[in-house]
Amino acid sequence: MTTSASPAPFAGESAAKVFEERIAPIFQSPAPSSCTRCHLATVDIKQYILPSANDTFLALREQGLIDLDKPENSKILALINRGADDPKAAGLISAKRQRAEYEAFAVWIKACAADPALRGAPKPEKAPALATKPVEVVRHARKDRMLESFETNIWSLRFRCMNCHTEGTPQNDKLVKEHGARVAWFRKAGPEATMDYLLASKLIDLDKPEKSLLLTKPLNEVKHGGGVKVVVGDQGYKAIRAWAEDVASIKKGRYTKAADLPPKDQAPKQFGTEAWFRLNNTPAAWNGKLLQVDVYAWDAKSGAWEKDPIATSDRVCGDNGWQHTVTLLAAPGSDRAKLWAKGKPSLPAGKYLVKAFVDSANKAQKDWTARIGAGEFVGEAEFQGRWAEGYGSMTTVDAGGIKK
Template sequence: MSMVLCCVVSCSQSDVPHANAQSVSQAASIGGESAGQPSSLVESHDESPQFTSNDSSLAIFEKRILPIFQSAKPSSCAECHLSGVDLKEYIRPTQQQTFASLVSAGLIDVTKPDESKILTFISRRPEQPGLVSDEIRQVEFEAFRAWVRAAVSDSTLIADKDVQQIGPQLSDEVIRHARKDRVLASFVENVWTEVGRCSACHSPDQNQKQVKEHGEQVSWITLRDPQATLNYMLEADLIDTDEPEKSLLLLKPTMQIKHGGGQKMVIGDRSYKQFRRFIDDYTAIVQNKYATSEQLPEQSNEVSVVTDIWFKIEGVPAKYDKMLLQVDLYPQTDSGWSEYRVATSDRPVFGGGNLWQHSLSLTAQRGTNWATQIAAVKLPSGKYLAKLYIDQTGKLQKDFTAELNEQDFVGQVELESQWPAGYGNMTIVKFPAE
């Protein structure tokens, strides 16, 4: 499966200014390493006909700045930040409070108003801005530039020291976590890497039969475009941010409701955990549930990618019928079996046929060389140790976050394979004697 990550480049952590009356030195610099592109707005000319150079700063503030503060609609900041950052957080109810606070925070340069950091902050834009957001950004930029130019010439404002708290009241970590490029990266890691399981029915290059029977809405995968795929999932209500556990993206593949494609995962298996990791986190972000960095979810130490390498276990006792069996593969090294698994798979046992079979997912510890190689979806040939675990108590159904461990261990098998891809080229082993 080809994967292209089209990340939105947005304001970096240091691009989001923080300031308050107690610590005005926290004004952040604009233009961090991962900041969005400088916008052509800084070169634009304010052509608003309703104002002239003789308009007072107060008139401009009341007619052009206050509407931004009072608007229920999000500002252009929402194009890069899913939550936590909005331009209205840098505006106070009065001109005096707003000007004094922005100056104190280092966001207005009274000697070079056109170089004020608040203008640079507003002009930041993603690599692929939307037309509507660009128009909003233009209005915001020109309004602030006109007001700042007029305000720095007002001696009464310069003398005013009514500094208020401005900017986001969240930690940098929370703000960074809610950036849309971070959200997309999480989607790619937890969901997009798994969509190969769904492509036969939901990818437009494979599902002509399903489209003919059920309509175009079944094609929720956009080829080589995870952002468009996520957008469609949200628009089609496949993700439920009120009751995330009831998202159609979970209910259908687990067969909790009718699904024409059959069972693709079960509650508590690795794919389900990954889907829930993204959906639960996305829900918390859009509902502004994260107030501190301590509340943010821990990043998994392991990354994975689905392959078309199939593994089959024959002779599985019928008593394990419909129980989830997990196999972890460890390659042989010069010093013995690897410390970490390099592939895994989990699927219910087919007791009637005394077998278990499923495609493998390659796994790697985050940040390792192997983590950079698994995208090739190839498992090196050689000797491996397959450790088998079975959920005999149904603990994963009771708590999807639980992990199978030594208490669930049922045996291991040593094998050697070239690991060819394809359903018809399965690597087959016998279930270990009990």
């Protein structure tokens, strides 16, 4: 561009022309913008564009997103360009789109800055409103944040799904031969690849999250090759339902203000394991009821049981016993959480306490958000845990010893 040779009126025209040729097509494009690589659908470059060039200019200027003295320092350009040099993104369609969005805005802002009429446009009484979301909502829907909640809610379930859906396990290899690649949705590449797959799949129903196949299959509400693997209100159901609801709200743009977001999760991080736990000789009164066990570790230093459970599990109790894999729990940011995130999560052999809870009133079934707690407590027992992995090496406790 030869700004020095352009008399003022033409410079104005040129900003309008750049807008029409390069910015408007981005606004009209049905394709998701490059922002969705890291932000899911809550953030889109289209939210920073209005149908009119003038309105777009005024809105961005009033929000401090463009710098007319140093156009290349404009904040909107920094937002667009984040992660542009990430080698992982090279070659992605979103990287090409990002480049195109960046160049379009860079050229347009430069043209605006060279236009005295735009530069001098008086502050409007009411700046044209952009469709952007509050920062809290933007932050919540960042993919890195979503991944954290995915790891604790869904990724930790794969042993609960008995590896039937874990790519690369013998169980899954067999099922893939019978049912095709769709059963291998817990990806070998890890939680991020799995989340990306599920987000792009038809397994989440954005209009009715509670009808997502991710839930209705393991409930066997829709005929499931694996049979009943969760019941309404159990830990698996709660985790999948909460995640599906959150994804639907994000993707459908239902969060418009900070107060709409789910309560900030103070809950412990969860880690799935293949360590099985069994209660033998359970009383007849427990049959068919949801039974939750919380396991506490012994703290030799303070000579007491730890305050928070180190493992948990739940499942409907059988005729004369209950058994399931345990999920390990650790406070977010704790040494334990860091250790388990790095390596293979496991419990050391030693002295433990089990607390048992029986949902006799079917409270969880009536309200999936209900918490099983003191009201359902049926007793506790001390035991030695070996916590070896595998169905054949369960840690077993006689339910007769569980006392209040």
